[in-house]
Amino acid sequence: MQSHGHGQDSAVHLEDTAEPSHVTHQHSNHHNDHDDSSDSGFDSGSLLGDETDSLASSILHHRMENGRQYHAYRDGAYWGPNDELAKEILDFAHHMYLLTLDQKLHLAPLQDPHTILDCGTGTGIWAIDMADQYPSATVTGTDLSPIQPEWVPPNCRFEIDDVSLDWTFPPNHFDFIHIRELFGCIPDWDFFFRQAYAHTKPGGWIEIVEHSVYPTSDDGSMGPDHFYHTWGQVVVEMGRKFGKTFTIWEESAERIRRAGFVDVVVKEYKWPMNGWPSDRKAKNIGRWNQLRLMDGVEGFMLRLLTQVGGWSVARAQVHLAQMRKELKSYRTHAYLPGTVVYARKPMAP
Numbered sequence: 001m002q003s004h005g006h007g008q009d010s011a012v013h014l015e016d017t018a019e020p021s022h023v024t025h026q027h028s029n030h031h032n033d034h035d036d037s038s039d040s041g042f043d044s045g046s047l048l049g050d051e052t053d054s055l056a057s058s059i060l061h062h063r064m065e066n067g068r069q070y071h072a073y074r075d076g077a078y079w080g081p082n083d084e085l086a087k088e089i090l091d092f093a094h095h096m097y098l099l100t101l102d103q104k105l106h107l108a109p110l111q112d113p114h115t116i117l118d119c120g121t122g123t124g125i126w127a128i129d130m131a132d133q134y135p136s137a138t139v140t141g142t143d144l145s146p147i148q149p150e151w152v153p154p155n156c157r158f159e160i161d162d163v164s165l166d167w168t169f170p171p172n173h174f175d176f177i178h179i180r181e182l183f184g185c186i187p188d189w190d191f192f193f194r195q196a197y198a199h200t201k202p203g204g205w206i207e208i209v210e211h212s213v214y215p216t217s218d219d220g221s222m223g224p225d226h227f228y229h230t231w232g233q234v235v236v237e238m239g240r241k242f243g244k245t246f247t248i249w250e251e252s253a254e255r256i257r258r259a260g261f262v263d264v265v266v267k268e269y270k271w272p273m274n275g276w277p278s279d280r281k282a283k284n285i286g287r288w289n290q291l292r293l294m295d296g297v298e299g300f301m302l303r304l305l306t307q308v309g310g311w312s313v314a315r316a317q318v319h320l321a322q323m324r325k326e327l328k329s330y331r332t333h334a335y336l337p338g339t340v341v342y343a344r345k346p347m348a349p
């Protein structure tokens with residue numbers, strides 16, 4: 001998908017020129033065999049830093065950092081670990097999206113799609129479910145991490161690739177492009193959406209599912225001094241320093257319009273921080289969210305706090321412990337707001 005010789009970020013060098021510029025992989029387990037890294041923290045300078053990757057040798061490797069495992073292809077590009085716990089957290093979120101969308105995998109009104117792209121597919125759980133739901137479609141999931149399962153439906157395939165680079169898919173190709181939780185992953189969303197537009201078929205759809213990282217409340221129960229404010233401000237600030245925003249959930253509608261998509265529909269949702277709501281559906285989602293956050297906040301923030309923010313591991317752990325403490329309180333009626341935004345590429349330009 002990416003082209004290595006030109007574009008905004010071209011310094012990806014292949015060790016073995018026989019290797020394709022993107023790699024379609026079938027086996028996700030192999031990366032565990034290649035742990036040649038030490039758990040010494042991120043010590044190669046900057047998380048933003050070295051643009052030079054060695055694709056052929058490193059694609060299945062990983063980096064250990066403060067007890068967590070991270071992807072090695074485009075080392076440092078992504079804030080989250082890719083170990084078993086991180087994968088479980090992604091699958092929790094998938095379950096929460098199904099609860100949120102009443103078991104729907106998308107809201108865009110697709111009609112007989114043939115070509116579907118899932119950008120930053122993670123464990124591939126959405127792509128696999130989509131392939132099952134649309135057996136006559138080909139679903140392609142791309143990610144920096146080779147963490148997708150080996151056994152997948154025959155119409156589902158995965159590629160290790162950086163979606164923030166130039167895409168090498170054919171133009172006007174996809175009936176549907178899906179983006180979910182790429183917050184903090186994309187340096188230039190307008191460039192990204194322009195590419196998505198170019199590679200969507202006329203009449204095809206795009207859908208972006210994102211949520212805020214800054215809790216809020218409607219009833220004043222999250223006072224101005226609440227720790228959740230500190231939490232939200234810190235994540236947003238880390239994203240800004242990292243050069244990849246966490247506020248895309250409130251920007252995606254405007255940005256896709258700017259890229260040329262039309263008939264933009266925005267659906268809002270709320271993820272309660274725990275089971276405080278009385279409404280049954282909201283309570284259920286909140287209980288899942290509490291579990292996801294209790295086990296997930298370390299993976300979400302440890303690298304950002306230590307490598308981007310320059311915090312000590314000890315300071316970061318105190319911050320994370322405080323968050324886990326707050327997550328237990330049902331007195332604070334806080335939630336994470338989110339949006340599902342979908343839109344269509346016009347038939348004629």
Ligand SMILES: C[S@@+](CC[C@H](N)C(=O)[O-])C[C@H]1O[C@@H](n2cnc3c(N)ncnc32)[C@H](O)[C@@H]1O
Binds near residue numbers: 091123
């Ligand atoms: C929070 S996860 C979301 C995964 C999936 N979309 C889902 O909703 O289950 C973000 C994923 O994006 C991947 N990612 C981050 N930056 C990327 C990039 N530049 N190109 C491709 N994948 C990327 C990460 O490796 C991770 O798997």
